[in-house]
Amino acid sequence: MKNILFVTDLYYKANGRNYYEEDFFITSKLRKDFKLVICNPKDMNTFTQDFDLTIFRNAGPVSNFPKEYNQFRESIKLHNLKTYNSFDGKGDMNGKDYLIELTNLGYPVINTIDSINNFDKLPKVSKYVIKPKDGADSIGMEFLNEDELYKKISxxxxxxxxxPAIDFEYEVSFYFIDKEFQYALYAPDKSKRWELKEYSATEEDLEFAMKFIEWNNINHGIQRIDACRNKTGELLLVELEDLNPYLSVLELSIELQNKFINSLKKSIKKVLECN
Structure with missing residues (x-):
């Protein structure tokens, strides 16, 4: 039986979510097939080489442990560590610059810039959203009008x-393991982001989500494609979470939970069997 280091911060407090409950559930299922130890991200570099696989899960924003995270990334390259997710993604695991890249490539994403000098690339709206590149969980997010924007940002x-602040109908998330769709959840009340219900994804919805899965092209792991549906019915990417996406797995039916866990085990076993 293979040994897994499961990295998570059981004490991290996130708005509307209990990380520890989700990870206790997932580890309880994985323990039936693997030997598993839970580890805080600030301690992970002491142990990674002693395990067959490191699963990086609900560890919270990496800005809380930048030194350890950078050391972990370097250790993956230096010692050819097996990790889950694989660290070859282009999304959140590398910060938020991908939103600018996707904007410039013409993907269906909320238009994003990182310099007030490029303000003319954004549509004219009454309010704009600003947030730090290394932020997470809406930390540092502000809503400003154009005048406030120029005063705030040098x-x-x-x-x-x-x-631009999007007047959207609702937010919806699509969850994938490797490149296989697992389930979708949405927030029918847009003021309550984490009060989620199961969402029946259409073929068109999945074509939208797959554009970003294919673009990211990670070797293996879990990805969450967050989107919003605007007033004209168009889906726009909000975030491509390919590092440690919260899964809301406890909100799923038993049938979908079992499907997800079985897919996860299958994917992990495939990684462990690779030389």
Whole structure:
């Protein structure tokens, strides 16, 4: 039986979510097939080489442990560590610059810039959203009008993302293991982001989500494609979470939970069997 280091911060407090409950559930299922030890991200580098696989899960924002995270990334390369997710993604695991790249490539994403000098690339709206590039869980997010924006952000600032505030109908998330769709959840009340219900994804919805799965092209792991449905019915990408997406797995039916856990075990076993 293979040994797994399961990295998570059981004490991290997230708005509307209990990380520890989700990870206790997932580890209880994985223990039936693997030997597993739970580890805090600040301690992970002491142990990674002693395990067959490191699963990086609900560890919270990496800005809380940047030194350990950077060391972990270097250790993956230096010692050819097996990790889950694989660290070859282009999404959140590398920060938020991908939102700018996807904007420039013409993908269906909320238009994003990181310099007030490029403000003319954004549509004219009454409010704009700003947030730090290394932020998470809405930390540092503000809603400003154009005048406030120019007062708040200097022309030299390249560490703040700027987006138009979208008047959307609802937010919806699509969950994938490797490149296989697992389930979708949405927030029918947009003021309550984490009060989620199961969502029946259409073929068109999945075509939208797969554009970003294919673009990211990670070797293996769990990805969450967050989107919003605007007033004209179009889906726009909000976030491509490919590092440690919260899964809301406890909100699922038993049938979907079992499907997800079985897919996860299958994917992990495939990684462990690879040389």
């Amino acid at each position: 022309k030299e600032d390249k560490n703040t993302l700027i987006q």
